[in-house]
Amino acid sequence: MSKTTFDLEKIRRKWDLAMEPDVGRSSRVEGVRAPGDPVAAARSELARLRQLTLGSFETRASALGPLFDRAAGLIERLEGADAEELDELRADLHSVLYDLEDLLEVYCFVAP
Numbered sequence: 770m771s772k773t774t775f776d777l778e779k780i781r782r783k784w785d786l787a788m789e790p791d792v793g794r795s796s797r798v799e800g801v802r803a804p805g806d807p808v809a810a811a812r813s814e815l816a817r818l819r820q821l822t823l824g825s826f827e828t829r830a831s832a833l834g835p836l837f838d839r840a841a842g843l844i845e846r847l848e849g850a851d852a853e854e855l856d857e858l859r860a861d862l863h864s865v866l867y868d869l870e871d872l873l874e875v876y877c878f879v880a881p
Contacts, residue, residue, distance in 0.1 A: 775873070775877075808844060808845075808848045811847070812841070815841055826876050836868055836869045836872070837869070839865050840865045843865065844862065846858055
C-alpha cells in the first residue's frame with residue numbers, strides 16, 4: 770500500500786472551489802461527465818478515502834473505522850431506494866461525512 774499523506778488544506782481548497790458560483794466555470798467542467806453508476810463511483814471514492822485516511826491516521830482507526838463502515842452501508846442502501854428513502858439516505862450520508870470531516874480536522878491538530 771502506498772503511503773500518501775493526507776492534505777487537509779488541499780481538501781479545503783477544493784471545497785472552497787466547489788462552493789464558488791458557477792460563473793466562468795463552464796470551460797473547466799465541459800469535459801466532465803457524471804458517472805454512469807453513481808453508487809459504484811461513491812463506493813470507489815469512499816474506499817479510496819478510507820485508504821488515504823487510515824494510512825495517515827493509523828492510530829485513529831478505531832474511531833474512524835465505524836464512520837467509514839456507516840457511510841459504506843448507506844451507500845449500499847442507495848441502490849434501489851425509492852425517492853423518499855433516497856432523500857433520507859443522502860441526508861444521513863452527508864451527516865456521516867460531515868462527522869468524518871470534523872474528526873479529521875481535530876486529528877490534524879493533535880498528534881496522530
